[in-house]
Amino acid sequence: MTSPSPFAILHATCVSIGKRGVLILGPSGSGKSDLALRLIDRGAMLISDDGVEVRAESGRAIASAPATIAGQLEVRGLGIVALPAYDEIPVSLCISLDSERHRMPPDPLPVLSVAGLPVPMLALDPFEPSAPIKVERGLALYGLPA
Incomplete structure (x- = not known):
């Protein structure tokens, strides 16, 4: 068994809600x-779109954007859009x-190893109209503290 990596580059998108990061994972x-x-x-x-750097620091997974894509979000139909962005955030x-996807979340909730650290994970359909609200509620219910 190999030891966990303290640094990773993920094909993911990350946003900050309050002082907590939400890492969104899925294929192109x-x-x-x-x-x-x-x-x-x-x-x-x-925080970052389509590529997220994550490092382990003080027992937390910290997400940031690679310099080449910082402050940019790909919006299908519009192209690459410049947006305000934070430099980094702890992933919660x-x-x-x-x-x-399950009707009810599994108990216990699955965890994903992010830069070698466990982070709770929910499975959602991103195209449901309620998806953003479910992310916010999921963060409130299951996310790691700030």
Whole structure:
């Protein structure tokens, strides 16, 4: 067994809700950027889109944007859009867009190893109208503290 990596570059999107990061994971075209855009419209701040650097620091997974894509969000139909963004955020919750979705969350909630650290994970359909609200509620219910 190999030891966990203290640094990773993930094909993901990350936003900040309050002082907590939400890492959105899924394959290309799965709705990561679309869900992030709707969360941003509700008050979230962009951290990074389509590529997220994550490092372990003081027992937390810290997400940031690679310099080449900082402050940019791909909006299908519009192209690359410049947005205000935070430099970094502790990751409190992962949202999986390609995992099996359940009527009720599993107990215990699955965790994902992010830069070698466990982060709770929920599986959601990003295109449901309620998806941004579910992310916010999921963060309140299951996310790691700030």
